[in-house]
Each structure stands twice: as C-alpha cells, then as structure tokens.
Amino acid sequence: MLLAALALWGTLRYPHLPDRIPEHIGLDGVDAWTGRSIGSAFVLVFLYAGVTALITVCAEMTLRVTPRDELRAEAAPSAAAGQAPFAAGRTPSSLVDRPAGRGAARRIARALLVLDACIGISLLFGCGVLWRSTPEAEVPVWLFAALVLPPLAGTVLTVAAAVAGRKR
Numbered sequence: 313m314l315l316a317a318l319a320l321w322g323t324l325r326y327p328h329l330p331d332r333i334p335e336h337i338g339l340d341g342v343d344a345w346t347g348r349s350i351g352s353a354f355v356l357v358f359l360y361a362g363v364t365a366l367i368t369v370c371a372e373m374t375l376r377v378t379p380r381d382e383l384r385a386e387a388a389p390s391a392a393a394g395q396a397p398f399a400a401g402r403t404p405s406s407l408v409d410r411p412a413g414r415g416a417a418r419r420i421a422r423a424l425l426v427l428d429a430c431i432g433i434s435l436l437f438g439c440g441v442l443w444r445s446t447p448e449a450e451v452p453v454w455l456f457a458a459l460v461l462p463p464l465a466g467t468v469l470t471v472a473a474a475v476a477g478r479k480r
Contacts, residue, residue, distance in 0.1 A: 314432030315364055318357045318439060325443040326353055332447045337438075339456060342449045356435045356442060367428040371421040374411070381413045409478075416477030423466075423473035430466030434459050 329348050336344035346352045411417040437458040441451055 314429060314436070315357070315360055318360060318432070318435065319354075322354055322357055322439065322443065326350075328445055329353060329443060330445065330447045334442055334447075337441060337451055337455070341451045342441075342447075345447065353442070356438050360432055360435050363431055364428055367424050367431075371424040374417050374421045374424065377410055377417065379413045379417055380410045383410070411477040416473075419473045420470070420477050423470040427463070427466035427470045430462040434462040 331348050332345045333348050333352060334342040334344070335346035335352065336342070351358075411420055437455060441455060
C-alpha cells in the first residue's frame with residue numbers, strides 16, 4: 313500500500329515539479345540538484361519497489377525454511393539407526409541460523425514486513441522534500457530523524473524477533 317501511495321503521489325506531483333529538483337540532501341540541506349526527469353523524480357519510488365521485493369522474498373524464504381524443531385524430529389530415526397547427527401551435544405552448522413519453530417519463523421517474517429513498512433514511511437518524508445513545488449535548499453531540522461528513525465526501529469524489531477526466534 314505504501315508503494316502504491318508513493319507512486320500515486322509522485323504521479324500527481326510530477327507535472328508541478330520545478331525544472332530543478334534535489335539530487336542529494338545532506339545535514340545542511342540540499343547540496344546537489346538535478347534536472348527533472350522520470351528517473352530523478354521517482355528514484356525513491358524505484359528504490360522502495362526494489363527494497364519491497366527483496367524484503368518480501370526474504371520473508372517468504374523465512375517461512376519456507378524448515379525450523380530446528382522439525383529437523384530434530386526428522387533426525388531422530390537416523391539416530392536410532394546407529395548414526396549420531398547431534399553427537400556430543402553439538403548443533404550441526406545447518407541448524408545455526410534457523411528459526412526454532414514455525415511460530416518463530418512467522419514472527420520473523422512479520423518483523424521483516426514491518427521493517428519494509430518503516431522504510432516506506434521514511435521514504436515518504438524523503439519524497440516530501442524531493443517533490444516540493446519550489447527548489448529550496450533548506451530542509452526541516454527534523455528530516456534527518458524522520459529518515460533514520462523508522463528504519464532503525466524496524467531493524468531493532470527484526471533483530472529482536474530473530475534473536476528471540478533462535479532462543480526458543
């Protein structure tokens with residue numbers, strides 16, 4: 313929904329953009345400009361489309377990974393046959409980065425999708441500056457926080473879900 317909102321907002325704003333739009337925004341405001349084009353005006357939308365595709369694939373792959381608890385259940389018959397897949401209490405390297413169970417995998421996948429939404433919210437603020445009607449170099453002082461804090465919060469949530477998912 314955020315991607316569609318960004319694309320719609322950009323499509324509506326594009327005819328009203330000045331000939332010169334921000335190319336780079338630093339801590340002191342806009343420090344580089346570029347001519348208005350589809351690529352320069354929609355760079356954040358294209359970036360978010362790519363990030364959304366990547367994170368969605370990661371969330372889907374997280375759900376498809378066989379969790380540790382199911383692998384251990386599958387390994388039990390081979391142990392009875394005289395093999396020791398978990399010899400001396402060591403965890404095989406194939407189990408190290410797996411969610412503990414299906415519930416943990418779902419929580420990690422949801423956290424990844426929340427991370428994607430946080431990135432989208434951050435890019436909404438960036439588009440607000442990019443798509444202004446007048447070419448002004450000044451940006452609000454809160455813009456840096458608005459660009460950094462949502463993805464940071466989403467990253468913390470994702471890492472917390474992954475760490476909790478490995479402990480269970």
